[in-house]
Each structure stands twice: as structure tokens, then as C-alpha cells.
Amino acid sequence: MYATTTDLPVRPAPNETTRAAQQDAMLNPRFYTTDFAALDALHITPENRQMWDDILAEFRRDPNKDHFKRNAEFDADFSGMDPELRAQFIEFLVSSVTAEFSGCILYAEIKKRITNPDVRELFGFMSRDEGRHAGFINHTLNDFNVAVDLSFLTRAKKYTYFQPKFIYYATYLSEKIGYARYVTIFRNFERNPDKRFHPIFKWFENWCLDEFRHGEAFAVLMRSNPELLAGRNRWWIRFFLLAVFCTMYVRDHARRPFFEAMGIDVDDYDRRVIALTNLISRQVFPDTMDTDSPVFWALMDRMWRTTDAMRRAEAAGGAFAGVKVALLKAANVLTFARLFFHRPVTQALPADVRVQPVW
Ligand SMILES: [Fe+2]
Numbered sequence: 046m047y048a049t050t051t052d053l054p055v056r057p058a059p060n061e062t063t064r065a066a067q068q069d070a071m072l073n074p075r076f077y078t079t080d081f082a083a084l085d086a087l088h089i090t091p092e093n094r095q096m097w098d099d100i101l102a103e104f105r106r107d108p109n110k111d112h113f114k115r116n117a118e119f120d121a122d123f124s125g126m127d128p129e130l131r132a133q134f135i136e137f138l139v140s141s142v143t144a145e146f147s148g149c150i151l152y153a154e155i156k157k158r159i160t161n162p163d164v165r166e167l168f169g170f171m172s173r174d175e176g177r178h179a180g181f182i183n184h185t186l187n188d189f190n191v192a193v194d195l196s197f198l199t200r201a202k203k204y205t206y207f208q209p210k211f212i213y214y215a216t217y218l219s220e221k222i223g224y225a226r227y228v229t230i231f232r233n234f235e236r237n238p239d240k241r242f243h244p245i246f247k248w249f250e251n252w253c254l255d256e257f258r259h260g261e262a263f264a265v266l267m268r269s270n271p272e273l274l275a276g277r278n279r280w281w282i283r284f285f286l287l288a289v290f291c292t293m294y295v296r297d298h299a300r301r302p303f304f305e306a307m308g309i310d311v312d313d314y315d316r317r318v319i320a321l322t323n324l325i326s327r328q329v330f331p332d333t334m335d336t337d338s339p340v341f342w343a344l345m346d347r348m349w350r351t352t353d354a355m356r357r358a359e360a361a362g363g364a365f366a367g368v369k370v371a372l373l374k375a376a377n378v379l380t381f382a383r384l385f386f387h388r389p390v391t392q393a394l395p396a397d398v399r400v401q402p403v404w
């Protein structure tokens with residue numbers, strides 16, 4: 046097993062895949078940095094202490110310690126894979142490895158920069174897990190001779206500064222949505238085993254439980270520092286919920302053929318994953334999206350269609366391409382605003398922070 050890809054052969058110059066992972070396109074995963082002193086000041090309140098200790102005990106037990114080991118199935122010859130599917134699969138793996146690795150280095154950096162023992166220990170465990178995930182994906186990329194040079198990425202990738210509270214909202218959501226994505230893909234292949242074109246998908250079941258656990262820890266942290274969930278921050282929470290959902294919806298719909306190759310209807314998949322993540326987030330967020338409303342989905346769909354029209358206008362070029370793109374961008378801002386002001390579901394937080402993974 047590779048802890049990180051520094052174990053992989055070192056490449057003299059960034060290869061094409063590494064360069065793809067470096068691109069800071071709006072929809073690509075980013076690398077983050079933050080105000081570490083604020084993280085150091087986080088505390089666990091007495092009523093959440095037992096839950097926190099239980100989660101940390103799970104991390105210490107490390108249930109997935111032996112999970113990320115490859116078996117003989119990975120030695121199969123994948124050279125016969127349809128070239129289009131191969132390219133889409135590699136793109137999927139590159140965006141996944143970048144997301145996993147950005148978590149790994151952010152969490153490692155937080156651990157290094159703070160002294161608060163609770164938070165320090167948690168971020169150490171989460172960094173360990175994300176490093177494993179990134180290494181496991183990169184090993185598969187290496188099988189296709191396109192591994193991302195992760196050590197190069199950390200040196201060359203631009204870092205975005207994010208306020209600590211934005212880190213909590215965004216990473217909490219990306220952990221929970223990561224869980225929902227992995228488990229939904231895994232269940233799809235259980236129903237359609239003939240569509241499972243690579244063994245890595247068999248690893249998604251236990252893998253998703255790591256992401257779930259990471260999200261649980263963030264939920265307890267936020268519930269222990271309730272100012273993060275009150276006042277003007279409720280608007281920020283709605284903003285992040287929507288930003289994460291819209292980004293996923295637009296990205297996935299741009300990759301419809303890849304989902305079709307896996308036997309997945311992208312509309313159905315995105316609705317399931319977003320509705321599940323939204324539902325889970327009620328453990329900590331006072332307001333969530335109304336995913337039962339047809340208006341919500343109609344607006345999400347509009348966002349995707351407008352983004353696709355933007356891509357086509359840019360590709361076509363011509364005298365008025367710039368104007369057209371600007372108008373479409375404005376249309377997307379308006380759609381986002383309509384989603385934002387669409388009446389949220391507001392409820393009191395449940396007494397028990399922890400939720401069970403949903404199968
Ligand atoms: Fe992960």
C-alpha cells in the first residue's frame with residue numbers, strides 16, 4: 046500500500062495528468078489555507094464530550110487500517126478498455142485524487158500548526174485517512190501510466206485562503222457528499238455488477254465510512270461552537286450548501302457519458318446524492334434546502350443548461366461570444382440567487398448529533 050505517492054517513481058517534470066490537476070478552473074478542487082489560531086481556539090462542550098470521545102476512539106481503532114490494500118484483481122489487463130471510457134475514468138480519478146489529497150495536506154497543516162489536543166488529534170487521523178485514499182487512487186492512475194505527482198502538486202498548486210468557518214462548512218459538506226457519492230456508486234454496482242469495469246469501485250463501501258466519520262467529527266465541532274450556526278452564519282451555511290450542490294450538479298452533468306458507462310442515470314444519481322447529503326446535514330445546519338420541491342430541481346437544471354450554453358458559446362467563439370458568455374454568467378447568478386432565496390427547511394437541531402450511515 047502507498048501512504049502517499051511519494052512512494053511512486055519520481056518524475057522529472059510534471060506530466061499531463063499532474064498539469065490537469067494543477068489547473069485552477071472554477072469547478073476544480075482547490076488547495077486551502079486558513080487562520081490556524083481560530084482553529085486552535087475550538088473547544089468541545091461537556092454535552093458533546095461523550096460523542097467526541099466515541100468518534101476519536103473510532104479513529105484510534107482505525108477500522109480501515111487494512112482496507113486500502115490491492116488484490117490480484119488490480120493486476121488484470123485494462124488495455125482493452127474503450128479509449129473514451131479510459132479517458133473519462135482517468136479524469137474522474139484525477140479529480141478524486143486532487144480532492145482527497147487537498148484534504149490530506151490541509152488536515153496535516155492544521156495538525157502541525159495548532160496545539161489544542163482535541164483538534165490536533167482529529168486532524169492527524171483525518172490526514173492519515175485522506176493520504177491513504179489519495180495514495181490508493183494514485184496507484185490506479187499509475188497502472189495507466191498517468192499518476193499525479195502529488196509532491197509536485199503541493200509545491201506548485203495555488204493556495205486559496207479561506208476563513209476558518211468557511212473551512213468547517215465546506216469540508217463538512219465535502220465529507221458528507223463524498224460519503225453519499227461513494228456509497229451511491231457502490232450500491233449501483235451491486236445492482237449492476239456487469240457494469241463494474243474496474244475493481245477500485247469495490248473499495249468504495251468501507252471507504253465511504255471514513256468520509257462519513259470525518260463529517261461526524263466536523264458536526265460535533267460545529268455543534269460545540271454554536272456561534273458558527275447562528276446569526277449571519279446561517280446565510281453563509283445556505284450559501285455553502287447551495288455552492289456545493291450546484292458545483293456537483295453542473296460537474297456531473299457535464300460528464301453524463303461517464304455515468305452512463307457505469308449504468309448510472311446522472312439526474313437520478315445527483316438527486317439522490319444531494320437529497321441524502323442535505324438530509325444528513327440537518328444534524329448540524331439549522332436551515333437546509335427544500336430538495337422535495339420541484340422548483341429546487343428545475344433551478345438546478347437551469348444552472349446546468351446555462352453553464353453548458355456558456356461552454357458552447359466559448360467554444361464557438363466569434364464577435365459576440367464574450368457578450369453572450371457575460372449574459373449567461375449573469376443568468377447563473379440570478380438562478381443561484383433564486384435558489385438561495387427559495388424557502389429553506391428550518392428545524393431545531395436533533396438532540397443527538399450523530400447520525401447513522403444510510404444504506
Ligand atoms: Fe477521503
Ligand SMILES: [Fe+2]
Binds near residue numbers: 148175256
Ligand atoms: Fe474525508
